[in-house]
Amino acid sequence: MHDDWAARIEAVWNDDALSDESRVERIDALAVERPVGDPVALFERAGARDSAGLEADAAPLYRAALDAGLDDVHRPRAVIQLASTLRNLGRAHESVEMLRAELSREPASPLHDEASAFLALALASLGREREAASVALRTLAPHLSRYTRSVAAYADELSAGTA
Known part of the structure; x- marks a missing residue:
């Protein structure tokens, strides 16, 4: 049923x-x-x-x-x-x-x-656009064929306010 x-x-x-x-x-x-x-x-x-x-x-x-x-x-x-x-x-x-x-x-x-x-x-x-971009990039990073670490690091910098 x-x-x-x-x-x-x-x-x-x-x-x-x-x-x-x-x-x-x-x-x-x-x-x-x-x-x-x-x-x-x-x-x-x-x-x-x-x-x-x-x-x-x-x-x-x-x-x-x-x-x-x-x-x-x-x-x-x-x-x-x-x-x-x-x-x-x-x-x-x-x-x-x-x-x-x-x-x-x-x-x-x-x-x-x-x-x-x-x-x-x-x-x-x-x-909170910087934090939003950081979340989006952090989520996207593992799906990239290249630059995963770089994008993840930039996501962290955005979140920390240093990018």
């Missing part, structure tokens, strides 16, 4: 012909098939609202999904999406706190780099 439900959720997300309003309605209709308080259903409802630009409606649903105990696949996505939503709602300080907590989790999430990208955005929203 859950695999079929997940496939139907995915089909809604992949249907580019849907309006934002229709996507929210369809996700909500599928969510009621799950038990009340199901964390993944709450997460999908939040994501639909977030995608539709209804961030104020999405935030409490993300929180409810996280509080209900999302699995290791959905939890980091919910943290990143809620942090992004909070930044868009003018609560970048809270976004930074959430993302820093996510980045310090062990074991590291497979979405570690993605969380770093959103941390950089939140820091920039707070006017």
Whole structure:
């Protein structure tokens, strides 16, 4: 049942012909098939609202999904999406706190780099552009074919205020 439900959720997300309003309605209709308080259903409802630009409606649903105990696949996505939503709602300080907590989790999430990208955005929203650039460069450095150490060192210098 859950695999079929997940496939139907995915089909809604992949249907580019849907309006934002229709996507929210369809996700909500599928969510009621799950038990009340199901964390993944709450997460999908939040994501639909977030995608539709209804961030104020999405935030409490993300929180409810996280509080209900999302699995290791959905939890980091919910943290990143809620942090992004909070930044868009003018609560970048809270976004930074959430993302820093996510980045310090062990074991590291497979979405570690993605969380770093959103941390950089939140820091920039707070006017902390040097720190944001440092986070972005520090995250990028391991993916470079050359100059990894140099870019990492420059990222540290930016963070320290010496670059």
